[in-house]
Amino acid sequence: MMNESIILEVQGLTKRFGHIQALDGVSLEVRAGAITAIVGDNGSGKSTLIKILSGNLRPDSGSIHIGNKTCPGLTIPQAISLGIRTVYQDLALDNYKNSVDNIFLGSELMQGPFLNRRAMRREAEKLLADIHVAIPDLTEPVASLSGGQRQGVAIARALRRPGKLLLLDEPTAAMGIQESHSTLEMLAGLRQRGMTQLIVSHNLHQVFALADYVYVMRSGRVIAAAATGDTTAQRLPELILRRESEAEGL
Amino acid sequence: MTTFKKWRSRQSAPLLLVAVCLVMMVFLSIETRSFFSWKNVVNILEANSYRLILACGMMCVIASGAIDLSTGSILSFSAICAATVLQAGAPVWAGVLLALVAGTAMGTINGLLIQITRINAFIITLATSFMYRGLSLMVTKGIPITKLPQSFRDFGCGDIFGMESGVTMAFVVIVLLIPAFYFMRWGHYLTSLGGNPEALKRSGVAIGRYRVSAFALMGFLSALAGIIITARLNSAEANAGLNMEMDAICAVIMGGTALHGGSGSLPGTVIAVFLMGLIRNGLTLLSVSSYYQQFVTGAMLLCAVVAAELRERKRRIG
Ligand SMILES: Nc1ncnc2c1ncn2[C@@H]1O[C@H](COP(=O)(O)OP(=O)(O)O)[C@@H](O)[C@H]1O
Ligand SMILES: [Mg+2]
Numbered sequence: 001m002m003n004e005s006i007i008l009e010v011q012g013l014t015k016r017f018g019h020i021q022a023l024d025g026v027s028l029e030v031r032a033g034a035i036t037a038i039v040g041d042n043g044s045g046k047s048t049l050i051k052i053l054s055g056n057l058r059p060d061s062g063s064i065h066i067g068n069k070t071c072p073g074l075t076i077p078q079a080i081s082l083g084i085r086t087v088y089q090d091l092a093l094d095n096y097k098n099s100v101d102n103i104f105l106g107s108e109l110m111q112g113p114f115l116n117r118r119a120m121r122r123e124a125e126k127l128l129a130d131i132h133v134a135i136p137d138l139t140e141p142v143a144s145l146s147g148g149q150r151q152g153v154a155i156a157r158a159l160r161r162p163g164k165l166l167l168l169d170e171p172t173a174a175m176g177i178q179e180s181h182s183t184l185e186m187l188a189g190l191r192q193r194g195m196t197q198l199i200v201s202h203n204l205h206q207v208f209a210l211a212d213y214v215y216v217m218r219s220g221r222v223i224a225a226a227a228t229g230d231t232t233a234q235r236l237p238e239l240i241l242r243r244e245s246e247a248e249g250l
Numbered sequence: 251m252t253t254f255k256k257w258r259s260r261q262s263a264p265l266l267l268v269a270v271c272l273v274m275m276v277f278l279s280i281e282t283r284s285f286f287s288w289k290n291v292v293n294i295l296e297a298n299s300y301r302l303i304l305a306c307g308m309m310c311v312i313a314s315g316a317i318d319l320s321t322g323s324i325l326s327f328s329a330i331c332a333a334t335v336l337q338a339g340a341p342v343w344a345g346v347l348l349a350l351v352a353g354t355a356m357g358t359i360n361g362l363l364i365q366i367t368r369i370n371a372f373i374i375t376l377a378t379s380f381m382y383r384g385l386s387l388m389v390t391k392g393i394p395i396t397k398l399p400q401s402f403r404d405f406g407c408g409d410i411f412g413m414e415s416g417v418t419m420a421f422v423v424i425v426l427l428i429p430a431f432y433f434m435r436w437g438h439y440l441t442s443l444g445g446n447p448e449a450l451k452r453s454g455v456a457i458g459r460y461r462v463s464a465f466a467l468m469g470f471l472s473a474l475a476g477i478i479i480t481a482r483l484n485s486a487e488a489n490a491g492l493n494m495e496m497d498a499i500c501a502v503i504m505g506g507t508a509l510h511g512g513s514g515s516l517p518g519t520v521i522a523v524f525l526m527g528l529i530r531n532g533l534t535l536l537s538v539s540s541y542y543q544q545f546v547t548g549a550m551l552l553c554a555v556v557a558a559e560l561r562e563r564k565r566r567i568g
Contacts, residue, residue: 056452080454092452094445096512105442106453114433139256157453 263506313514315444357469406481444511
């Protein structure tokens with residue numbers, strides 16, 4: 001683990017919405033090939049961080065280092081071209097379109113000026129099979145799919161263009177036990193294949209087994225960080241529950 | 251489900267319309283002598299050419315999750331632009347070009363206003379519809395511009411393939427829209443704009459360009475319809491095209507496109523325009539007063555939306 005290279009590093013990110021300080025100087029790093037988890041209660045600023053990294057929001061201050069670039073903020077196309085792939089909390093699916101169209105939204109395969117639907121369909125079947133998502137009818141609108149299948153479509157979209165870093169915001173939040181389990185398995189499978197991931201969750205237990213590194217956020221700040229292999233990691237659950245003032249001692 | 255059954259369930263709105271059209275045609279050909287004459291068929295095509303053009307444009311706008319209430323006003327003002335320069339002695343091509351540029355510009359303004367302010371298209375185009383109509387009134391002072399050059403009339407309603415040129419124009423518009431809407435990025439992104447604009451934006455697509463293009467196209471097509479109407483009537487006036495956006499919206503919805511957008515049906519729209527045209531034509535042939543047309547059209551729209559709603563609910567439950 002020592003010589004894994006850092007592919008993303010953020011320093012001192014702040015973001016304010018009116019009088020709410022959503023992020024208050026967040027610094028963290030993401031190592032290549034590892035799963036980094038961010039856990040924290042609702043409202044601690046996790047989604048805000050993800051939205052900044054994916055180019056949806058511009059931070060008030062701080063910096064983002066990715067690859068060998070350093071920038072104060074990103075736009076969505078910039079984030080995409082830097083290899084950042086995002087699975088949003090709401091999945092960002094077009095419910096009227098089918099699985100194939102959703103997977104390729106924004107990066108369609110073309111044949112001259114025309115959409116190459118046949119090639120996209122073939123590719124989509126392969127992508128979904130790779131992550132073990134079974135969708136019986138790829139021509140059905142995604143509105144009719146189950147939560148797990150929809151998640152699979154969103155992840156397949158994120159994997160469709162080769163990327164460096166996969167961001168996942170609460171990938172299991174809207175799911176039952178069975179579906180969460182298979183989604184977490186899918187993410188573990190991606191890790192095996194070397195996909196770097198930054199996973200946001202409010203449920204430490206769910207990501208603890210999966211992640212290599214865990215950051216704990218509260219009120220827009222990182223209050224603890226640990227590698228899950230280390231002994232200090234055993235104290236994380238109680239840290240999340242403890243009050244902020246006590247946490248400073250770690 | 252078999253492929254055929256799936257196709258049938260997805261195309262149920264246009265298929266239902268085709269059935270209603272067929273019933274009407276059989277009825278009219280039994281009840282009247284002249285219905286199936288070539289002359290009457292041409293008559294129906296000619297009378298609906300500009301309606302087809304407007305409805306196809308409106309279908310694109312509605313599929314993108316928006317609406318354009320300023321269509322009739324754009325139609326009127328762009329026609330007045332053309333008529334004004336034509337009367338001043340400008341050549342036909344200049345008048346036609348000016349109308350199309352003016353229409354496209356007005357549509358683009360609609361799109362930009364909606365894109366920049368993020369205010370509902372309904373409100374923005376309601377406001378601009380008054381403004382554009384106001385421009386028509388200001389320029390003409392309410393007096394129609396008549397006696398247009400014959401060459402302009404030849405362009406807008408002269409004979410091509412034994413029919414008024416408007417029919418060919420509508421045909422070309424439809425033939426160009428089919429690939430653009432169904433098989434190219436443009437239509438693919440327009441419907442996603444109606445389905446989930448946030449999803450499209452997060453995929454890295456510059457959504458503003460697509461939103462504005464739908465309105466620009468609507469403006470262009472409104473101007474084209476304005477040219478046809480002006481040539482047919484040999485007169486451009488401030489209250490031309492009044493309520494024509496409503497006719498277009500009616501055809502789009504009847505054709506199976508949902509008002510909230512996300513998808514659209516070009517065939518359904520085309521068939522719905524013809525159905526409305528058949529009703530007008532049939533009632534005329536049957537010498538029923540034109541006062542009944544409005545009522546019948548309204549009732550059909552009501553039936554179409556109720557049927558669509560029931561279908562949607564059944565799909566949600568089933
Ligand atoms: N667009 C916004 N406008 C105003 N406040 C916001 C906005 N987005 C997030 N917030 C606020 O910022 C804080 C952090 O939110 P968020 O990042 O969504 O938390 P989490 O994902 O950890 O639950 C919350 O108090 C939330 O209400
Ligand atoms: Mg969140």
